[in-house]
Amino acid sequence: MAFHVRPIPYDRPMKLDRLYNTADFREAARRRLPAPMFNYIDGGADDEWTLKRNTAAFDDYEITPSQLNDISAVDTGIELFGRKLDWPVFLAPTAMTRLFHHEGERAAARAADATGTLYSVSTLATTSMEDIAAATPGPKMFQVYIFRDRGLTAEFVERAKASGYDALCLTVDTPVQGNRERDLKTGMTIPPRFSLKSALSFAAHPHWALTTGFGGFELENVSHGGGGLSGKTMSLLQYIHTQFDSTLTWKDAEWLRERWDGPFVIKGLQSAADVARAAELGADAVMISNHGGRQLDSAPAPVDGIAAAVEAADGRLDVICDGGIRRGKHAVIALALGAKACSVGRPYLYGLAAAGEAGATRALTRLREEVTRTLALMGKQNIAGLSPGDVQRL
Numbered sequence: 001m002a003f004h005v006r007p008i009p010y011d012r013p014m015k016l017d018r019l020y021n022t023a024d025f026r027e028a029a030r031r032r033l034p035a036p037m038f039n040y041i042d043g044g045a046d047d048e049w050t051l052k053r054n055t056a057a058f059d060d061y062e063i064t065p066s067q068l069n070d071i072s073a074v075d076t077g078i079e080l081f082g083r084k085l086d087w088p089v090f091l092a093p094t095a096m097t098r099l100f101h102h103e104g105e106r107a108a109a110r111a112a113d114a115t116g117t118l119y120s121v122s123t124l125a126t127t128s129m130e131d132i133a134a135a136t137p138g139p140k141m142f143q144v145y146i147f148r149d150r151g152l153t154a155e156f157v158e159r160a161k162a163s164g165y166d167a168l169c170l171t172v173d174t175p176v177q178g179n180r181e182r183d184l185k186t187g188m189t190i191p192p193r194f195s196l197k198s199a200l201s202f203a204a205h206p207h208w209a210l211t212t213g214f215g216g217f218e219l220e221n222v223s224h225g226g227g228g229l230s231g232k233t234m235s236l237l238q239y240i241h242t243q244f245d246s247t248l249t250w251k252d253a254e255w256l257r258e259r260w261d262g263p264f265v266i267k268g269l270q271s272a273a274d275v276a277r278a279a280e281l282g283a284d285a286v287m288i289s290n291h292g293g294r295q296l297d298s299a300p301a302p303v304d305g306i307a308a309a310v311e312a313a314d315g316r317l318d319v320i321c322d323g324g325i326r327r328g329k330h331a332v333i334a335l336a337l338g339a340k341a342c343s344v345g346r347p348y349l350y351g352l353a354a355a356g357e358a359g360a361t362r363a364l365t366r367l368r369e370e371v372t373r374t375l376a377l378m379g380k381q382n383i384a385g386l387s388p389g390d391v392q393r394l
Contacts, residue, residue: 016354016355016358016359016362019354019362019363019366020366021326021327021366021370022326022327022346022347022350022363022366022367023326025347025350025351025354025359025362025363025366026042026346026350028350028353028354028355028359029041029100029349029350029351029353029354030042032205032207032208032353032354033100033205033208033353034198034201034202034204034205034208035186035197035198035201036183036186036187036188036194036198036201036202037099037100037188037208037353038353039182039183039185039186039188040099040182040183040186040188041100041346041349041350041353042182042346043180043181043182043183043294044178044180044182044292044293044294044297045178045179045180045181045293045294045295045296045297046178046179046181046297047297048293048297049293049297049298050290050293050296050297050298050299050301051292051293051294051297052293053293053300053301053324054290054292054293054301054302054303054323054324055324055325055326055330056301056324057301057303057304057324058303058324058325058327058329058330058333060304060393060394061303061333061337061391061392061393061394062391062392062394063329063332063333063336063374063378063390063391064389064390064391064392065377065378065379066378066379066380066390067379068379069379069380069381070381071375071376071379071380071381073381074372074375074376074380074381074382075381075382075383076088076368076371076372076375076382076383077382077383078340078341078383080118080139080285080318080340080341081118081139081141081166081167081262081263081265081284081285082166082263083118083139083166085116085117085118085139085341086115086116086117086368087115087116087117087368087371087372088331088335088340088341088342088371088383089117089325089331089341089342089343089344089364089367089368089371090112090117090118090119090120090141090341090342090343090344091108091111091112091117091118091119091120091343091344091345091348091364092120092287092322092343092344092345093120093121093122093123093141093143093169093171093267093345094108094122094345094349095122095123095124095125096122096124096125096126096219097122097125097126097127097349097352098126098127098212099126099212100212100349100352100353101211101212101352101353101356101359102211102212102356103352103356103357104125104126104127105121105125105126105127105132106127106131106132106135107352107356107357107360108348108352108357108360109121109132109135109136109138109140110135110136110357110361111348111351111352111357111360111361111364112136112138112348112364113136113137113138114361114364115361115364115365115368116138116368117138117139117364118138118139118140118141118166119132119136119138119139119140119141120140120141120142120143120169120343121133121140121141121142121143121165122143123142123143123144123145123156123221123222124219124221124222125219125220125221126218126219126220127220128220128221129142129156129159129160129163129165129221130159130162130163131220133163133164133165134163139166140165140166141165141166141167141168141169141265142156142160142163142165142167142168142169143169143170143171143267144156144157144160144168144169144170144171144256145170145171145174145243145244145245146170146245146248146252146253146255146256147243147244147245148242148243148244148245149243150255152243153256154259156221157256157259157260159221160260161260161262165262166262166263167262167263167264167265167284167285168256168260168262168263168264168265169265169266169267169287170253170256170264170265170266170267171267171268171291172248172253172266172267172268172269173267173268173269173270173289173290173291173295173296174244174268174291174295175244175245175246175248176244176246177241177244177295178291178294178295178296178297179297180294186198250277250281253266253278253281254281254282257281257282257283263284263285264282264283264284264285265283265284265285265286265287265320266278266281266283266285266286266287267286267287267289267322268287268289268290268291268295269286269287269288269289269309270288270289270290270299270300270302270305271305272305272308272309272311272312273312274286275288275308275309275312275313275317275319276312276313276314278317279312279313279314279316279317283317284317284318285317285318285319285320285340286309286313286317286318286319286320287320287321287322287343288302288305288306288309288319288320288321288322288323288339289302289322289323290302290323291323292322292323292345292346293323301323301324302321302322302323302324302334303321303324303330303333303334303337306319306321306334306337306338306339307337307338307388309338310337310338310339318340318341319338319339319340320339320340320341320342320343321334321339321341321342321343322342322343322345325342325343325344325347325367326347327367327370328367328368328369328370328371328372328373328374329370329374330342331367331371332371332374332375332378332386333391335383335386336386336387336388336390336391337388337391338388344367347363347364347367348360348363348364350363351363351364378390
């Protein structure tokens, strides 16, 4: 049975204390956003099997708790990229964040800082990397692609150095864009081709149009000029997409490694052989990721690749689980299997879309509370106490 989802009026305060988990924030975001914007966050490639599997895979693991342990003080802190984090989950890079709330990346960075974790800045951010670096003193990582124009990539690296970023992250799983059919159906394409149904959804969400749509956005890292959601912006998006290089090889990753003297991360690896190659190249960490199910459908869930990645790394680099985490217990399972940390994208974007900085902060706080509670119920005083023996594959 079809039913109409009534949008939440923008001037009605969001009752954040009634949003208890990622699913609640997702529903709030769905009601706040026009359908094309929500589906851009929420959707995946092809049949979205990998998108669903990323989270469902955690159901294949059970946690065995240890009882009669003193858990009066649970320490969730870790050190990552030379910075101390209060908990082992950080914000993954996400493009064009201002599409979902007019406060954009600045709000997300402040939410990360408020919850004691790291914020990752996308090349396709709608706020400049310099402005984001200045927004908070918290740890930050800059995500970059190797473009056909190597000079453009080199410029990003130099700007990241000058802005004091703690780490550089190379994304390698987008030689071509995945088949994101939800976006095709809603018209979230380059250039946009919104259907009548999408247009009606925009009309039903005037708050978004007033605060975000009409206010516009710019790809600030590519163009420092002003401007809204315009022909200029769309031409920049088209230019960036033509810059994705299908000839990218390990030699190009090595070229980038040589230009960055800080912690270097490769995002989008899924095979143990690639992890070993990354270690040989001199990477400090790899993010086991399938781009949130937005690239190759039928790719394995990141959590299922952790053990093999850790074995291939052989202590030479850190393994980070990126994808599918919706509960604190999911992060703890990944950590027990050997991941150094985890990253999330959709969970904080749902919060941001629902209520800006306050929503993103609340969504992350809920997730952090779940991590702490899970550790306590397992009888663990800290992250270091986790081991593969704490989880069993069903």
